[in-house]
Amino acid sequence: MINRTISLALSLLFSILRVHKITNPVISRLVRGTHTDDILKVGPAHKARDDKPRMQACYLTQLILLFFISHTSLSFGAGDLNKVAEKRYIDLTKEIRCVVCQGQSIADSNAPLAKDLRQKILEQVRDNKTDAEIKDYLAKRYGEFILLRPRLSAATLLLWTFPAFCLCFFAVRFFQRHIRP
């Protein structure tokens, strides 16, 4: 519920800023491609200099708000969940690969299959299935490939332990070379 309120407030603020951008004569002229010097010469444009920091702040805010959009859109459709379950649902969708658009997670994708899989995950979160059970369910159908973060298994043992192994190896060598003598 809180998530939904925040996302609504953010999108409202965002649209106000967009309206502001269109109504602000200086910016709209810039958008239409008029040269900045022309604007600075004529009457109301003298204000443009004072407006500049505010404009920049406005753009910066918009840019920051852009980052929230993909996340807020996801929280819709899960409104009846409690906060913990909703977070679990969102975190899970970020860890599942969208198989038809392979670089993305299903949280970021609007492909029909990604929507269906989100729905399946939502249903299972509602049924209080554990994360492991939900991942099993998906991996059984689509393979380990669908999990963006590989699980620890015989095949991925090297992958998971290699960084730690390297760290130990070089730590020992460093110790031998520089500290012991």
Next chain:
Amino acid sequence: MRRLILARLLIPFLILFALVSLFWYELFYNKQGNLPSPLIGETLPRFSIPDLFNDQASFSSERLNGQVTLLNVWASWCYACQLEEAMLMKISDTYHIPVYGIAYKDTPADARAWLAQHGNPFTLVGSDQTGDVGIDLGLYGTPETFVISRSGKIVYRHIGVITQQVWDEVLLPIVRKYS
């Protein structure tokens, strides 16, 4: 001693060479379309969906037991499915391999109209309007075709259109091997 130093100098280059060859292989020779399915060798997931032509009857996974069959997942909204329709007709008419169909996320009326227009190669067609069977099959998209063995196990999955070449070189040998 000098030889040892030379060997040690070579090590970074050897590692680099190994990495470059690995990336080269992955980039140019790794088949993107070859998506692994964990369902190969497994029993076909159980399903029971309405028969497209008879709401009262159902199409269940048990129907596929007893002989080698093809299970084709298609939709009337899928352009590529039109391209393999003639081939599916040929498979069921000329090669006498039963082809079963699943209309994936399709309204029954649209699916029926499509079959009336393009011809119906299917022994039986089920209607999977929600796409649940699709998810149980680990479906990526339409068309997708599964080769089902006599004992009801999935032995192969083909993603995409079945052309004469795919049939001759890939699917037919598999069907022969299991029948």
